[in-house]
Amino acid sequence: MIDDPSGIAPHVQSERPTLRTIATATGFSVATVSRALADDPQIAAKTRATVAAAAQRFGYVPDRAARRLRTGRTQVISLLLATEHEFLGFTHEFLTGITQVLAGTGYSVTVVPDSPDGDRLAPVRTILRNNLADGLLFTRTEAFDPRVRLLMEADFPFVSHGRTEFTAPHPWVDFDNEAFARNAVEHLVAKGRRRISLVLPGDKFTFTQHLRYGFLSAARAAGIAYDIAEGITLDSPTPDIAAVLTAARRGPNPPDGYVCVGEVTALVALAALADTGALYGVDADIVAKRASPIFDNIRPQIDTVFEDLRETGRAMAEMLLRRMEGEPADDLHRMILPVPSF
Amino acid sequence: MIDDPSGIAPHVQSERPTLRTIATATGFSVATVSRALADDPQIAAKTRATVAAAAQRFGYVPDRAARRLRTGRTQVISLLLATEHEFLGFTHEFLTGITQVLAGTGYSVTVVPDSPDGDRLAPVRTILRNNLADGLLFTRTEAFDPRVRLLMEADFPFVSHGRTEFTAPHPWVDFDNEAFARNAVEHLVAKGRRRISLVLPGDKFTFTQHLRYGFLSAARAAGIAYDIAEGITLDSPTPDIAAVLTAARRGPNPPDGYVCVGEVTALVALAALADTGALYGVDADIVAKRASPIFDNIRPQIDTVFEDLRETGRAMAEMLLRRMEGEPADDLHRMILPVPSF
DNA sequence: TCCGATTATTAAAACGTTATAAATTACCCC
DNA sequence: GGGGTAATTTATAACGTTTTAATAATCGGA
Numbered sequence: 001m002i003d004d005p006s007g008i009a010p011h012v013q014s015e016r017p018t019l020r021t022i023a024t025a026t027g028f029s030v031a032t033v034s035r036a037l038a039d040d041p042q043i044a045a046k047t048r049a050t051v052a053a054a055a056q057r058f059g060y061v062p063d064r065a066a067r068r069l070r071t072g073r074t075q076v077i078s079l080l081l082a083t084e085h086e087f088l089g090f091t092h093e094f095l096t097g098i099t100q101v102l103a104g105t106g107y108s109v110t111v112v113p114d115s116p117d118g119d120r121l122a123p124v125r126t127i128l129r130n131n132l133a134d135g136l137l138f139t140r141t142e143a144f145d146p147r148v149r150l151l152m153e154a155d156f157p158f159v160s161h162g163r164t165e166f167t168a169p170h171p172w173v174d175f176d177n178e179a180f181a182r183n184a185v186e187h188l189v190a191k192g193r194r195r196i197s198l199v200l201p202g203d204k205f206t207f208t209q210h211l212r213y214g215f216l217s218a219a220r221a222a223g224i225a226y227d228i229a230e231g232i233t234l235d236s237p238t239p240d241i242a243a244v245l246t247a248a249r250r251g252p253n254p255p256d257g258y259v260c261v262g263e264v265t266a267l268v269a270l271a272a273l274a275d276t277g278a279l280y281g282v283d284a285d286i287v288a289k290r291a292s293p294i295f296d297n298i299r300p301q302i303d304t305v306f307e308d309l310r311e312t313g314r315a316m317a318e319m320l321l322r323r324m325e326g327e328p329a330d331d332l333h334r335m336i337l338p339v340p341s342f
Numbered sequence: 343m344i345d346d347p348s349g350i351a352p353h354v355q356s357e358r359p360t361l362r363t364i365a366t367a368t369g370f371s372v373a374t375v376s377r378a379l380a381d382d383p384q385i386a387a388k389t390r391a392t393v394a395a396a397a398q399r400f401g402y403v404p405d406r407a408a409r410r411l412r413t414g415r416t417q418v419i420s421l422l423l424a425t426e427h428e429f430l431g432f433t434h435e436f437l438t439g440i441t442q443v444l445a446g447t448g449y450s451v452t453v454v455p456d457s458p459d460g461d462r463l464a465p466v467r468t469i470l471r472n473n474l475a476d477g478l479l480f481t482r483t484e485a486f487d488p489r490v491r492l493l494m495e496a497d498f499p500f501v502s503h504g505r506t507e508f509t510a511p512h513p514w515v516d517f518d519n520e521a522f523a524r525n526a527v528e529h530l531v532a533k534g535r536r537r538i539s540l541v542l543p544g545d546k547f548t549f550t551q552h553l554r555y556g557f558l559s560a561a562r563a564a565g566i567a568y569d570i571a572e573g574i575t576l577d578s579p580t581p582d583i584a585a586v587l588t589a590a591r592r593g594p595n596p597p598d599g600y601v602c603v604g605e606v607t608a609l610v611a612l613a614a615l616a617d618t619g620a621l622y623g624v625d626a627d628i629v630a631k632r633a634s635p636i637f638d639n640i641r642p643q644i645d646t647v648f649e650d651l652r653e654t655g656r657a658m659a660e661m662l663l664r665r666m667e668g669e670p671a672d673d674l675h676r677m678i679l680p681v682p683s684f
Numbered sequence: 685t686c687c688g689a690t691t692a693t694t695a696a697a698a699c700g701t702t703a704t705a706a707a708t709t710a711c712c713c714c
Numbered sequence: 715g716g717g718g719t720a721a722t723t724t725a726t727a728a729c730g731t732t733t734t735a736a737t738a739a740t741c742g743g744a
Binding site for chain 1: 401418441442450453455580605609638639
C-alpha cells in the first residue's frame with residue numbers, strides 16, 4: 001500500500017489525475033491544459049486535440065471542489081421537497097424525472113426538506129447565503145410565494161412547480177388543475193350527477209385556486225349542486241377526511257359525485273361509499289387525479305385523470321438548465337396537460 | 343440608492359464572511375481563527391471565545407468548497423435510489439427519514455439513480471473515483487452485492503438497506519422479512535387457509551431469500567399447500583402480475599390465502615379476487631406488507647404488516663454517521679421489526 | 685533582414701480552507 | 715534577571731482550478 005504522510009482523506013490520494021498529470025504528460029503547462037479542455041479558441045487546435053486525448057487516456061475528471069472554489073459555481077441543483085403531496089408516489093416520480101435529465105450534465109441533485117407549514121424561506125436563505133447550489137427546484141408553490149420573491153430579488157435561477165400571482169414572469173411548470181377540475185365536473189354531469197363534492201388543498205397554494213375555479217365554474221355552468229368540504233384539506237390526516245366524507249354521506253343530501261385531487265382522497269371517498277352502504281356507479285361516481293397506475297387494480301374501477309410527474313420533473317430540470325444558461329424567464333413556462341382515462 | 347464612487351468598502355460588507363473577515367476583526371491571524379473555530383486546545387480558551395463570538399456576529403459559515411478542497415472531505419452523503427421498490431411511497435418515506443437525521447449535521451444528501459437491472463457498480467465507481475461523497479446509502483441489496491464488495495475493498499463508509507451473504511461484516515439496516523413471511527403464513531393458517539400463494543421479488547436480492555425461507559418453512563410446518571408465482575416478480579409490470587394471479591384463480595386449485603410483499607401486489611391480488619367473483623374473507627384472505635396507511639381506506643380491509651421506512655432511513659443515516667466517525671462495522675446492524683395490524 | 689502584429693503559450697495569483705513547522709510570548713524556577 | 719520550558723500564535727504551503735497579464739513563437743510585409 002502507498003503511504004500517505006499528508007494525513008489527508010484516504011480514498012482521495014490514489015493517484016487521481018489532475019491537470020498537472022496531463023500537463024507533465026503532454027509537456028504543456030497547467031494553464032494551457034485547462035484552457036485546452038475548455039476548448040478555448042486561443043489554444044491551437046492541435047494542442048486541444050493532444051490534451052483531449054491525454055485527458056481521455058488518464059480518465060481525467062475535473063475536481064469539483066477546486067472548480068467550485070475558483071468559479072463559485074457549485075454544480076449542484078437543490079430540490080426543496082415538500083413533506084406532503086397529493087400522491088404517494090410524487091417524490092419518486094418527480095425525482096426520477098429530474099435525475100434523468102441531470103444525468104450526464106455534471107450536476108448533482110441534493111434534496112432539502114421543505115415543510116409547507118413551517119418556514120419555507122429558511123432553506124432558501126441557507127442555500128443562497130452559503131452558496132450551496134446553482135439552481136433551485138421546488139413544489140407546492142403559493143400564490144405569493146415568499147421563496148419566489150426572494151429568489152427573484154437575488155436573481156437566482158429556479159423553477160417552481162406551480163404558478164404564482166406575481167406580475168414579473170418566472171420559470172414554472174404546472175399541471176392544468178383548472179382543466180382537470182372542469183373536465184372532472186363535466187364528466188360527472190354527463191354521467192347524470194347533480195350534487196358533487198370536492199376536497200381542496202390548503203388555501204395558500206396557487207393550484208388550490210385553479211382547482212376551485214375550474215370546479216365552481218363548471219358546476220355553476222351545469223347548474224348543479226356542489227360543495228367544498230370544510231374544515232379539512234387534502235393534507236389533513238386521512239381519518240379526518242374520512243370522518244368528514246362519511247358524515248356527509250350520512251347527512252340529508254349526500255353527494256352523488258366526487259372530484260378527488262389525489263389518490264388517497266379517492267380511496268377515502270371510495271371507502272366512505274362502501275362504509276355507508278352506497279354503491280359506486282349507482283349512488284355516486286368518482287373522478288380522481290392520479291399519478292400512478294394503482295387504480296387499475298382497485299375495485300370498483302373509478303375514472304381517473306393522469307398527471308405525469310416524471311415528465312414534470314424532466315421539464316423542470318430542463319428549464320432550470322436553460323435558465324442557468326442565462327435564458328430569460330419570459331418564455332420558460334410549461335403546462336402539463338391532464339390525461340383522462342375516460 | 344447610494345452610489346459608490348470610491349469603489350471600496352460598501353458591498354464588501356455584504357460579501358460572505360470568511361476566516362479573514364473574522365481574523366481582521368479580532369486581530370488574530372487566519373490560522374488562529376481556523377484553529378479556534380475547530381476548538382483546538384492549543385488555542386487559549388479566551389481566544390476561542392472571542393473568535394467564536396465574532397464568527398457568530400458575522401454569521402460565518404465555512405465555505406464547503408474550500409474545506410473540501412483542502413481536506414478531501416465532501417460533506418456529502420449519496421443515496422443510490424433504486425428505480426423500483428415494493429412500495430409507492432418508499433422514496434418519500436425513506437428520504438424523509440434520512441434528511442431528518444442529516445438536518446443540522448452539515449451533510450447534504452445527493453440522490454443518484456440506481457437501476458437494479460443495469461450496471462449497479464457504475465454510479466459507485468463514479469462516486470469513488472471522483473470523490474463525490476463521504477458516505478453511501480443504498481437499497482435493494484443483493485446476496486453478493488458487487489457494490490458491497492467494492493466499497494469494502496475501498497474502505498469507503500456505507501450502509502446497505504438489506505444484508506448480504508459476505509462473511510466480512512458491514513453496516514446494514516434490514517427489515518425482518520423472514521419474520522414477516524412467517525407471521526403472515528401463520529396468520530393465514532390460523533384463519534383456516536390451506537393453500538397459500540406468494541409473489542417474490544427478483545432472486546438476486548437477499549431479502550427474497552429471507553421471504554422465501556420464512557414462507558416455505560412456515561407453510562411446511564403447518565403442512566399446507568403453497569405456491570410461489572413463476573415467471574413474474576414483484577417488479578414485473580402490474581398487468582403481468584394481474585394476469586398470473588387471475589389465471590391461477592381460474593385454475594383447478596385457486597389459493598385461499600395470499601402473502602403480499604408490497605402494496606401494489608396486494609391491490610392486484612384483491613382485484614384478482616374481485617374479477618373472478620371470489621369474496622375476500624370467504625374465498626381467500628390476504629396479508630400484505632405495507633409502508634403507508636392507504637389500506638385503512640381500501641375495502642375490503644385486509645390484514646397488513648407495517649414496515650417503517652422512515653425509521654429505516656433514520657437508522658441508516660445515523661449508522662452511516664457513526665461509520666464515518668470511524669466506528670467499526672462489527673456492531674453496526676439494525677433489524678427493523680414487522681408491526682402487524684392483527 | 686528585421687519589425688510589428690498576430691497567434692500560442694505560460695507564470696502567477698487567487699478562491700478559502702487546514703496542517704505543518706516555526707516563531708513568539710508567557711511562565712516558572714533558581 | 716537569566717535560562718529553559720510550556721503555552722500561544724502565526725507564516726507558509728498546499729489542495730486543483732481558472733483567469734489575467736505577460737511572454738514567446740510565428741508570420742507577413744516592407
